[in-house]
Amino acid sequence: MVEEFNILLAGVGGQGVILMSELLGKAAIADGLQVRGSEILGMAVRGGSVTSIIRIGDDVHGPLIPQGKCDVLIGLEPSEALRDVSYLSKSGLVILNTTPIVPFTVSLGQGVYPALEQILEKLNDVASKVITLDATQTARDAGSMLAVNIVMLGALFGVELLPIRIATVKETIEARFPAKTAAANVKAFDLGYQACQQAVK
């Protein structure tokens, strides 16, 4: 029995954060787990920040992760992960895509995008561990620029903390994509998984 496992996904509109949480939720249910979550759509999709929440377990009731209770924070974009750092629990883990997406406000001269080192330092202050990978490049290697979310899903399974079987999530991925792109997505998943395992070593 799983009591409570909280995953927060942070990214930018267009990165497929919502699809990623859908796949996670479906896979969890297929493995007999109870899932709750929520997301903010609407205004956020026009290139704004997007966060999605997946909570697994029998003690979970609400759709939101209480601050201080997030087990894994997945950042599809570095600055977006930092925005949600206060949700991490003391034993919480960060999995981070290191490729930034600089918001257009920076071009307009409103604000500066911090150096990656600075973001990592702040995350490391709070998290028990920060695992980094260049998911954007990895997605390209897998043959699909759009598969950053699937690479990160693979990385999430790479930490081997989730109560979901890898076979189940792969089946969920295969069922979700048309035959043409399913293979590239499974590859993206595998590469993400491996990248994470290497980073952990």
Added chain:
Amino acid sequence: MKELTISSNAPGQRLFVLGNEAIARGAIEAGVQVVAAYPGTPSSEILGTLAGVARELDMYVEWSTNEKTAFEVALGASICGVRAMAAMKHVGVNVAHDPLMTASHIGARGGLVLVSADDPWAWSSQNEQDSRYIALQGYIPVLEPSSVQEAKDMMADAFRLSEEFGQLFMLRSVTRISHGRGDIVLGDISRERRKGSFEKDPDRLAYVPRVARINKPLMLQRFERIKKAVDTLSYNQLHMADRARLGIIACGLSYSYTLEAVKWLGVEDRVSILKIGTPHPLPEELIIRLLKSVEEVLVVEELDPFVELHVKAIVGEHNIAVEVHGKDVVPRIGELSTRKVTEAMATLIKCRPPVDFAALDRLEQEAVSLLPSRPPALCPGCSHRASFRAITTAAQRVAREYGDDVEPIYPGDIGCYTLALNPPQHAVDTCICMGGGFGLANGMAHVVEAPIIAHLGDSTFFHSGIPPLINAVYNKANITMVVLDNSATAMTGFQPHPGTGCTATGDEAVALKAEDVARACGVKFVEVVDPFDLKAATETIEKAIRFPGPAVVVSRGPCATIELREKRQAGEKVAPYYIDQDKCHPGCDACIKLLGCPAILKQADRTVIDAPLCTGCGLCAQVCPYKAITQE
């Protein structure tokens, strides 16, 4: 094995769904036959889901022109004896308010349910009003789910209740239910399909004053019956703890936060909890039992103290010695959360919260202070960006002639184009409600000396833009009205509308044209422009502003998101623009400053176009003074 979908008749199976899909599923299980809605976040996916299975399940599903009409469509069907529903966001209920207040006098023949999706924290709304007050005013019973599963169960049950009591019911959802996700256990799908029939009954259906007087007492009687019944409905549940000093009354989704908070604080055996699923009417007997068993009670509910006020009235009426807390410790603004309920309880129990929330807040502030903001923006290639470039250029030219310090006034509206509130457009001076921009412009025209250019989108035009347009003609308001026509209700998820030539279920429809409507309404200056022909569009808009009397310009260009999607599906390539660095003058930044296209970036001291983001709209090439931007 066939994959489960929202329309599978597979009782007992589990499905992972969005809250709005759960609501749609509940309606499917109840055998709903007529569904009408106008889009609005966070309600839109309810009808979107049902439209996708309408044919298969033999339902009639439509996007209506606005919420008032949507509700009337449902009411008309209910009068004819079939199960019907209307779905809308909270502010949509305001638009439907007029028929609602009389509809509750009629009594439902076919089960009739209104879904209101409230938006605490106004994530995507102009305000965060509490629609339970509208239900209160109309004697409309309200069901408020605590989870995605319960949203489905309540929706299915609402039709049965509506028929049992002969009354219109409201399901009140909130953003975290509608856009929450969870696993639901499917129920049986009713395959009953009734044939509608109209029975003439003017004493029940034709509201002249005499009929209002006949039906109000009948409505009150129905409401009394419902009031007696809610104490035993399973949506209201009292869990008594033996040693409880504190009782919690938790309404709707707040119940889930309460359960988590009680566990987090480790006080399960010290608080009694009353879960409320019917905030209106309230289960008074259960409330009285709880109130009499504790010294203090905390009412937990999102937004206004709706339940709290009623609980206080009960305390007074029955003279119960108990202290009632609510909005003194639970915020009235925004969404609740496990944390907020935990903090409120910790204050009352006088114990320490499980974590140092203040420290976490400081951490968050520190983190956010390091980061540039990432607000939503008009997409690259959005036709609204082109329209606003034309509108503001033309308006500035004319304003200068009014006087040095005269600025054009832009009464705006609600849609993607509201994002032009931000720099560099700064072309939304007001945004109140749908259709409100044209309306305000009418008032301003009679009291200020300045060019007034009101604008709204095509979906908004058909929703509520036409009456204020007619008003401008009738009352001779000297204003320019621009219809930003992108052939979609883009903001809420690209739904079709009366101008798109397509219905909710994908059938062909008459495509109404805003310019034809404007001409038919008596507007003497009506022109259509292509905003990507910036020079011509600017000239026409300038003429419109100079025209004495109301003028209409329809600025017609596609929604870039839809266009890109279609191109991708057709396998067409997008040819991006690029900046010739030899011709670009560093520091000029005209393209960035005038357009704010997210595809144009500053990299060190160079200005470049991010090719994967560029849609090839060509707008930047038209504003570059050095002709440095070209297509490859």
